[in-house]
Amino acid sequence: MMTWHPNPNLLHPLSLSLSSSSNHDSPREPKTQISSPNPISDLAWFSLIAACVKLLLIPSYHSTDFEVHRHWLALTHSLSLPNWYSDKTSPWTLDYPPFFAHFERFLSLFAKLVDPTIVDLHNGLNYKTPSVIIFQRLTVILSDTVLIYGIYRLGRKLGSRERNLIWVLVVWSPALLIVDHMHFQYNGFLMGILLVSLSLLEEGRDLTGGEGWVRAFGRLVAMGTVVVAVFVAAYGPFVYYGRIQQVFHRMFPFGRGLCHAYWAPNFWVFYILLDKGLAFMLAKLGFNIQAPTASFTGGLVGDTSPFAVLPRVTPLITFVLVLIALFPCLIKAWRSPQPRMITRWVAYAYTCGFLFGWHVHEKASLHFVIPLDIVATQGMEDARHYFILSIVSCYSLFPLLFEAQEYPIKVLLLLLHSILMWFGFSSQFSQITSAKAQAGPGKK
């Protein structure tokens, strides 16, 4: 009598990464072979479907970030490198690190071919014709290829079912569509680079991953050299031209307030609410509470604190708090560095930064939600966390699209994602429990 031999990968989700592929199936039952013949075509299919929807969203609302990026195309195209961080033609000054500026420079070559006015520093200001809209939207769609490659690398060692689920959830991520393809940003591209590096780290190829595992001092030195080399390549030219201060000034605008204009749902929101609540109560109780002149989003106005009762928060305090929050994770990483946990730890690190950082944008939630998706199929708890986190963080992005036309789109994107998550995870984990149940009597 043939007993169904369950796939060992499915029995213990956490052991997924230990076995490199699903080749443990006995040859007698080919039907339980779960690696699909062509993962690349599956992933390509998912991404092309997403691309069709992204094409449809081209004329939708875009924020000032659209003009920001158009201006950066013009800036990097028209000016020489030393002047990139000191130009004042437009209020949208360059505040991303140099590699992104080089990326914009690269894109501007194509922009010039499509429509030269796009890269004109002065005439292109607030340029909004169909040519520039279609061009810029297409660059975001095409740069998502990096993200696709990133999740391909991270997912290819998994069984085809987990892999398909992960891919579907990232490629059709509502937060990514809302922020990148409507509001307008290049997070997909940047996340892709992050994910590729995470995948390299998971595979143990640390040097290309660019971070360090302490195995031997020599290795540490090698890591350090790589990191330093990358930074030198990025910032070197600016040091050479003596503009490095300006670069940092533009990249880290601590002149901005503790919170961004649209508040990110982080710890400081509660701190601020607590401060206001306490001020209100204490004022009622008769204490003399002075109303603060500074605002939370407006930045440091001289030495005045925006807080009425609670102590003032400076960028240094936020930095220290982030480090403290990171501490448990760092200890664990130090003690037992396991390549396959790196994605999870990086996601945790981003979460700490999000919760306690200075002037955090709500879009930053993308940075921990997407890596968490990769690990979501590793266990029921992970799936639950991801389920709640992704819905909440997507919902927190809703205020970004405030026009009525986009309202059904954002709701439907979130709804579709939630439905797919619900069905996907419940199928995934009910299959595992049934496999365990069947394995039990089978062993007898």
Add this chain to the structure above:
Amino acid sequence: MEKRKGIKALKDEDENNNWWWLVCRGTAASFLSISVFAILVRVAVSIHPYSGAGKPPKYGDFEAQRHWMEITLNLPASEWYRNSTTNDLSYWGLDYPPLTAYQSYFHALILRNFHPDSVSLYTSRGHESYLGKLLMRWTVLSSDMLIFFPAVFYFVIAYYFATQSGRKSDVAWHIAMILLNPCLILIDHGHFQYNCISLGLIVGAAAAILSSKDLLACFLFSLALNHKQLSAYVAPAFFSYLLGKCLKCRNPLFEVLKLGLVVIGTFALVWLPYLQSANSFLEVLSRLAPFERGIYEDYVANFWCTSSVLIKWKILFTIPSLKLLSFVATISASLPSMVQQIWAPSKQGFLYGLLNASLSFYMFSYQVHEKSILLPLLPASFLAIEEPFLFKWMMHYALLSMFPLLCRDELILPYISLSALFILLYHAPGGRQDTSDRCFPASLKSFMIGFLVLCSLILHVVYLAVRPPEKYPFLFEAMIMLLCFSQFVFVAGYTNIKQWKLSKDSTLENKEKKYL
């Protein structure tokens, strides 16, 4: 008993399937996910321009629908089809039956509630605004969700129980093919129309036929006819199937009477305000059949328009004789399919009958528009599982035939996106069972297919990029129509033959059953 057999026959999913995690949850779960995606696509298309956007003085279909809302809201029902100082019929007068008018009235109530300027008498002519467009788009979306989607769900349930087979991923693929019909989405949510209502009612009627609820089918189809007279394209199929079925009953006259009463009753209910006098009745009727507009308008891939390259129908014949000619031609073309169903009615044959009837009407009827291709496409989507290649082929050329219209509406981007989406969904990995498309292994046939597809792609580019010569400003439209017409003829020939073959198979089966 039969129902349980039907459920069991939905085979357990092959574990290697990519979509197992979705389809294993059942038809309802697949339908829910695909519907949400389908609604998302519709909403995304609706942010694009509508017909006649920013083009005074006449604008387009969007303005027509808005105007009907204005008229039905502000005037009593008896005035809706009457030419008067308040209702100038030359400016987008109502030319659909009363159910469209009631639907416009209902939507007008909503618009008046949120944006009264858009439906005020006279002053709202040519009204274009952000909120106005949004509300109008949402009326189409809500109609789609309330009528078309539930009808498709009913159809899928009925179809898979009637045929008693089907892998779960096949069912999901089929749902996607019907719901994500690019032509329907582009016309309803892009160009702007309410085809989803009449087509939804037709889907419901077909589903009722498949679940053997003939009275319900009659009721729903009568409603469809009363929403758009275009639904008459599939009337011969309903008529012949039901007649054939009645003739096989013990008391045919009684059965026919029952059905007839339902039809007459439904019509009477809808036309109630216009049955007061013969005059009002004729007023409406004259609006529904505008024969003065000629046998064809613009360029459409049907017989009259395509053959007018050689035979100048409009010049050689008068309107009454053309009316007769098209009537005779249409009836003759749909006769084979009707006869087959009356003689040997079957549910499968009924579906083919729908396709054949609608195709013959599209080819030979009077005053056919490009958008009328939606009628044949609907039964083709019903048969998508049976005839996948045919469906894909028809969809491809239906899209091409609508391309000039969509270009005028500036809907090129949604056209590209939805065509790509359709092809992707058609070839979904692990979607439809990958049986080789039955008809075309031979290399000559593959060459023909490849050649024809290449021609159509070239025509797309040429239409956009090249300016036609001064002497023949509509040269490219004519070429597109010629190509599409030739392919529709091929499809019509194939499906007619198939329908007759089915009856041969079913008579064989019946004979076998008798001997068992």
